[in-house]
Amino acid sequence: MPASYKKKLIEVAIPLEAINAASAREKSIRHGHPSTLHLWWARRPLAACRAVLFAQLVDDPSSRVDELLADKKLRARAEAELPKRVKAWEESKAAAKGAAASAPKPTLEDVIVEIERKRLFDIIEELVKWENSTNEEVLERARAEIRRSCGGELPPVYDPFSGGGSIPLEAQRLGLPAYGSDLNPVAVMIGKAMIEIPPKFKDMPPSTPASRSGRSTATPKGWPRM
Numbered sequence: 001m002p003a004s005y006k007k008k009l010i011e012v013a014i015p016l017e018a019i020n021a022a023s024a025r026e027k028s029i030r031h032g033h034p035s036t037l038h039l040w041w042a043r044r045p046l047a048a049c050r051a052v053l054f055a056q057l058v059d060d061p062s063s064r065v066d067e068l069l070a071d072k073k074l075r076a077r078a079e080a081e082l083p084k085r086v087k088a089w090e091e092s093k094a095a096a097k098g099a100a101a102s103a104p105k106p107t108l109e110d111v112i113v114e115i116e117r118k119r120l121f122d123i124i125e126e127l128v129k130w131e132n133s134t135n136e137e138v139l140e141r142a143r144a145e146i147r148r149s150c151g152g153e154l155p156p157v158y159d160p161f162s163g164g165g166s167i168p169l170e171a172q173r174l175g176l177p178a179y180g181s182d183l184n185p186v187a188v189m190i191g192k193a194m195i196e197i198p199p200k201f202k203d204m205p206p207s208t209p210a211s212r213s214g215r216s217t218a219t220p221k222g223w224p225r226m
């Protein structure tokens with residue numbers, strides 16, 4: 001492993017409880033969910049894909065301790081927090097036996113990394129909520145973190161076995177150039193319908209404006225009647 005190797009967040013920690021809860025909740029969402037487009041047997045929860053993509057691309061804060069220590073506000077927060085952590089460590093050390101008794105004393109670096117990791121967890125916890133699937137403010141916060149860890153770019157993502165297309169869909173939502181492929185033509189069709197074709201019509205006016213207003217949708221003038 002090269003000396004400059006930077007650990008990604010997913011290699012260290014992710015907020016599993018929030019990701020699991022959002023993933024489980026998604027099973028009961030029908031309106032607007034791709035699961036209603038076509039049955040796919042092994043569809044991955046979108047919330048989990050979104051979180052995993054983010055955590056794979058964003059560096060764990062332990063990879064940039066110097067940068068964090070140079071941030072005056074953050075450093076002051078960590079310095080204020082450190083004595084509490086040391087006290088808790090001393091108490092648990094006095095009460096603990098075995099491995100727990102040999103836990104290392106917390107340092108300023110540990111505390112500052114934890115504070116920053118918590119900030120990234122907060123972003124993930126917002127990102128995985130179904131209500132935030134199209135919340136540009138939440139998505140943009142996530143994109144900014146990805147850019148910071150990826151040399152200012154939003155890198156492309158390719159899922160060579162894309163199945164129901166959850167990974168390229170979520171990559172696209174995060175603004176990453178997204179690619180998918182699959183051996184199964186049904187999966188390819190789902191991918192095209194969900195990821196390739198919709199962006200071509202993005203921001204175009206609806207062909208049946210009444211459908212947006214909640215009124216019943218008459219067949220547009222000139223269209224064949226079914």
Ligand SMILES: C[S@@+](CC[C@H](N)C(=O)[O-])C[C@H]1O[C@@H](n2cnc3c(N)ncnc32)[C@H](O)[C@@H]1O
Binds near residue numbers: 159
């Ligand atoms: C578990 S599914 C993929 C799930 C998907 N990555 C997701 O996260 O939702 C595995 C997919 O791999 C595809 N597959 C299997 N062998 C393949 C191959 N040799 N080339 C391309 N796709 C293949 C299958 O058709 C299936 O859709």
